[in-house]
Amino acid sequence: MNILLIDDDQANLALLTHLLRAIPGAVPIESSAPCEALEWCRENEPDLILIDYMMPKMDGLQFLEAFRALPDRASVPVIMITADTQSDVRHRALQMSANDFLTKPVDKTELRARVTNLLALRKAQKQLASRAAWLAEEVRKATREIVAREREAIHRLSRAAEYRDPETGAHLLRLSHYAALLAANLGLDHVQQELIRDAAPMHDIGKVGIPDAILLKPGKLDADEMEIMRKHPQIGADILKNSTCTLMQIAATISLSHHEKYDGSGYPQGLSGEDIPLYGRIIAVADVFDALTSARPYKPAWEIDKAVALIRDGSGTHFDPKCVDAFFKDWAAVMHIYSQYRDENAA
Incomplete structure (x- = not known):
């Protein structure tokens, strides 16, 4: 499952990538530029985003607001990385639908636990969506069959009248x-x-x-x-x-x-x-x-x-x-x- 990591510090990106590779099925994708990461998200759907709050040009909150405005991205989980003193940032992030938080310096055990839990929820969410899509298609198929039978009945009655x-x-x-x-x-x-x-x-x-x-x-x-x-x-x-x-x-x-x-x-x-x-x-x-x-x-x-x-x-x-x-x-x-x-x- 694709995990998008956004941080302007290359050392932080390298550390997060190293820690996440220990999680089965996790595929870290690094980005040091939030604007470029946002463009990537327009064409690709990550399964989880980890984003630092303090970044130049576009901070974590601005990215989160822009990301949630993209089509079909409202349900993708986002973890915001903040400092202990930034409680106001956390409150604003919650209002903007952040799903979880990590505090600097990031504890590797806490990171893996939070990421594993959110990936499990994301997997279940995708399975439900897939099931819903399958059921919708089955309903469409059944409806098409009913319509076809109705049309056949009309056709046969019409042919009977023709005689x-x-x-x-x-x-x-x-x-x-x-x-x-x-x-x-x-x-x-x-x-x-x-x-x-x-x-x-x-x-x-x-x-x-x-x-x-x-x-x-x-x-x-x-x-x-x-x-x-x-x-x-x-x-x-x-x-x-x-x-x-x-x-x-x-x-x-x-x-x-x-x-x-x-x-x-x-x-x-x-x-x-x-x-x-x-x-x-x-x-x-x-x-x-x-x-x-x-x-x-x-x-x-x-x-x-x-x-x-x-x-x-x-x-x-x-x-x-x-x-x-x-x-x-x-x-x-x-x-x-x-x-x-x-x-x-x-x-």
Whole structure:
């Protein structure tokens, strides 16, 4: 363990080094200049410091104050070497977190005892820190595994819905990436961006509860059929609700709210403005844009310019104006997603 010795007297350094070499595992490192020793400590972490109080340019107290101000150096033990008459120095050193003292002339038995005790404490401290770091990494690994399983569950449920819905897997990819981009442009943090990206494919999971005659009808739905179709957000929320999984909770929120409209004319709850959850407002923009620009059994894909015009016209009525602005904030990224995840049968 590295012991930094700081004293402007070479004879004292030589004596301390000689005495410390008798301690198993101790590696003395000499410095006769406290300013240079402080610079060394910026790049290296000693296990113990022995420092004389009386030194030119920077005394022991000044060094101690500067050393404790360095990042991650608050727990390194420091022994201050003082004269018998310097009780005021000891009091100030204690206030500045010195750990122990030695009195000149240094008694070799006392030196070895104090150094051995502090090195043992330092070793235990490092072992605890190492254990804590290992436990933290194990928690991170376990968390990553849980998140991976949650994402797999979302993916498998989404694939199950694809078998009953004319929407394609490419639509879900585009929607997810549009939503994450929109979230980023709104200033949501990286964790929230990932959550909405991973939960977005579940937005229409409730369509598994809609009869095929309605879900797959190639023409326009009549009023009774539309009433049944409008139940799918609630069905999806019922499938996903009461989960302890954050991802499932967000997916349930998205399922229930992505057909609400900013002016209150949407369904199933008729929410308006910011009463609509933000995740639902984000998905509303991303889903409508992709639905318009994708071919369906009942319609051809719209031209990009026409879809853009509809989204802009719907700002403040169908869509949250902030979400519309965020969607068009990085149009190049939107077009990259549109091109990268094209349907297999797209021209």
